[in-house]
Amino acid sequence: MVETTTRDRLVSEAMRLFGQQGYRATSVAQIEAAAGLAPGSGALYHHFKSKEALLAAGIDRQLDRRGAMRDVRALFAGLGDLDTELTLLGRYLFAVLDEETQLLQIAARTPAGQSARVAAAYAALVDGLCAELADWIAGWAPHLADTDAHRIAVLGINALLGNRAGQMLYHGPGTQLRDEDYLTEWTTLLGARIRA
Amino acid sequence: MVETTTRDRLVSEAMRLFGQQGYRATSVAQIEAAAGLAPGSGALYHHFKSKEALLAAGIDRQLDRRGAMRDVRALFAGLGDLDTELTLLGRYLFAVLDEETQLLQIAARTPAGQSARVAAAYAALVDGLCAELADWIAGWAPHLADTDAHRIAVLGINALLGNRAGQMLYHGPGTQLRDEDYLTEWTTLLGARIRA
DNA sequence: GTCTATACGCCGATAGAC
DNA sequence: GTCTATCGGCGTATAGAC
Numbered sequence: 001m002v003e004t005t006t007r008d009r010l011v012s013e014a015m016r017l018f019g020q021q022g023y024r025a026t027s028v029a030q031i032e033a034a035a036g037l038a039p040g041s042g043a044l045y046h047h048f049k050s051k052e053a054l055l056a057a058g059i060d061r062q063l064d065r066r067g068a069m070r071d072v073r074a075l076f077a078g079l080g081d082l083d084t085e086l087t088l089l090g091r092y093l094f095a096v097l098d099e100e101t102q103l104l105q106i107a108a109r110t111p112a113g114q115s116a117r118v119a120a121a122y123a124a125l126v127d128g129l130c131a132e133l134a135d136w137i138a139g140w141a142p143h144l145a146d147t148d149a150h151r152i153a154v155l156g157i158n159a160l161l162g163n164r165a166g167q168m169l170y171h172g173p174g175t176q177l178r179d180e181d182y183l184t185e186w187t188t189l190l191g192a193r194i195r196a
Numbered sequence: 197m198v199e200t201t202t203r204d205r206l207v208s209e210a211m212r213l214f215g216q217q218g219y220r221a222t223s224v225a226q227i228e229a230a231a232g233l234a235p236g237s238g239a240l241y242h243h244f245k246s247k248e249a250l251l252a253a254g255i256d257r258q259l260d261r262r263g264a265m266r267d268v269r270a271l272f273a274g275l276g277d278l279d280t281e282l283t284l285l286g287r288y289l290f291a292v293l294d295e296e297t298q299l300l301q302i303a304a305r306t307p308a309g310q311s312a313r314v315a316a317a318y319a320a321l322v323d324g325l326c327a328e329l330a331d332w333i334a335g336w337a338p339h340l341a342d343t344d345a346h347r348i349a350v351l352g353i354n355a356l357l358g359n360r361a362g363q364m365l366y367h368g369p370g371t372q373l374r375d376e377d378y379l380t381e382w383t384t385l386l387g388a389r390i391r392a
Numbered sequence: 393g394t395c396t397a398t399a400c401g402c403c404g405a406t407a408g409a410c
Numbered sequence: 411g412t413c414t415a416t417c418g419g420c421g422t423a424t425a426g427a428c
Contacts, residue, residue, distance in 0.1 A: 020307060020308065022218060022307055024221045025220045108304040108305065108365065109304065109307075111217040111305075112216065119366070126362065151373060151380075152381060152385070154381075155378065155381050157358075158354075158359050159355040159358060160358075161358040161361065162353075162356075162357040162358030165358065166354065168308075169303050169318055170315070181347060182347070182351065184347075185347040186351060188389060189351060189388075189389045192388045192392050193384060193385045196388050
């Protein structure tokens with residue numbers, strides 16, 4: 001994943017800075033400097049017609065990289081008992097969220113209805129993860145109504161999202177748990193609910 | 197809670213706007229206008245020496261209003277069975293979070309280590325809620341180790357935080373569940389874990 | 393305490409040389 | 411494609427009249 005073109009570098013550095021500082025707080029000059037161009041020169045505008053177009057390109061690239069909704073039921077089914085599969089699934093969901101860290105940060109720091117593209121990308125991510133988890137739950141607990149499986153999934157995803165949100169805000173070691181411990185507890189909680 | 201002084205109105209409107217748009221994206225002129233002053237006039241600077249001092253005053257007011265850590269174990273203990281108490285406790289935790297909406301929004305939109313005051317206020321809130329919930333759990337499940345009770349509490353609080361974070365980002369009706377349904381599922385999940 | 397007026401800097405974006 | 415130079419606008423903050 002070595003960046004070749006200046007355009008790619010601009011997108012990468014812009015998304016990194018947008019995530020760290022927010023869209024408005026990041027200046028075009030700063031992005032240019034991070035991409036190895038002279039800060040303050042309008043060099044960026046030979047690749048994007050505006051700063052907003054650059055954000056849109058970054059979101060679109062993130063959406064392109066995002067694989068199609070995986071059928072987690074097929075991926076993880078039959079690997080072992082419920083707790084084992086659930087732990088693996090939790091690690092997988094954390095990994096997906098970490099791939100989308102920049103998007104999550106940008107979404108959190110974008111004033112509500114400012115960018116429809118950002119909101120749509122965020123909604124698609126969360127809804128997709130909930131659907132995947134709900135699907136897997138339904139496979140293990142056929143006796144559960146679909147709405148129940150969905151509710152458990154929403155809560156499970158929110159628990160993972162809340163963890164990453166907390167890490168973004170604390171940014172220090174904080175009082176947060178280690179990922180391993182958190183996932184263990186997450187597995188225990190959801191496993192007990194699904195079995196019941 | 198009718199605002200009397202101009203200073204109070206400035207703080208209230210500033211915190212509202214900071215929450216909606218973020219600190220940097222909110223201009224002093226906008227705050228002045230919202231407080232009924234002439235936008236662009238430096239009238240604000242007769243009450244605060246800078247925009248940053250205004251934010252600090254807002255955070256401090258939020259901290260002052262925040263009651264001392266309540267002993268939820270004493271508040272909710274003996275009201276009924278575990279599920280009943282847990283539901284009430286969940287409603288209470290949601291209510292506390294909703295009182296702190298502005299702080300949560302500001303924290304989310306403040307670029308990491310920008311304001312130590314904001315980070316400290318956020319950390320104190322989350323740590324306090326986790327401690328309260330862990331305390332209550334320990335009361336119902338004496339057989340559980342303290343570290344286990346704490347882990348369950350962290351996950352429970354994160355699940356509630358994740359829900360409110362999602363509401364802040366969707367801001368539309370979205371796919372989110374109704375509070376009632378979400379709390380029901382939250383209660384079921386944590387209840388099953390505590391009993392086990 | 394609030395106003396008008398203004399200083400001064402930074403930002404997004406454009407023009408034109410190379 | 412990247413640079414220097416620059417325009418116009420908006421941002422924070424200040425000075426001084428009332």
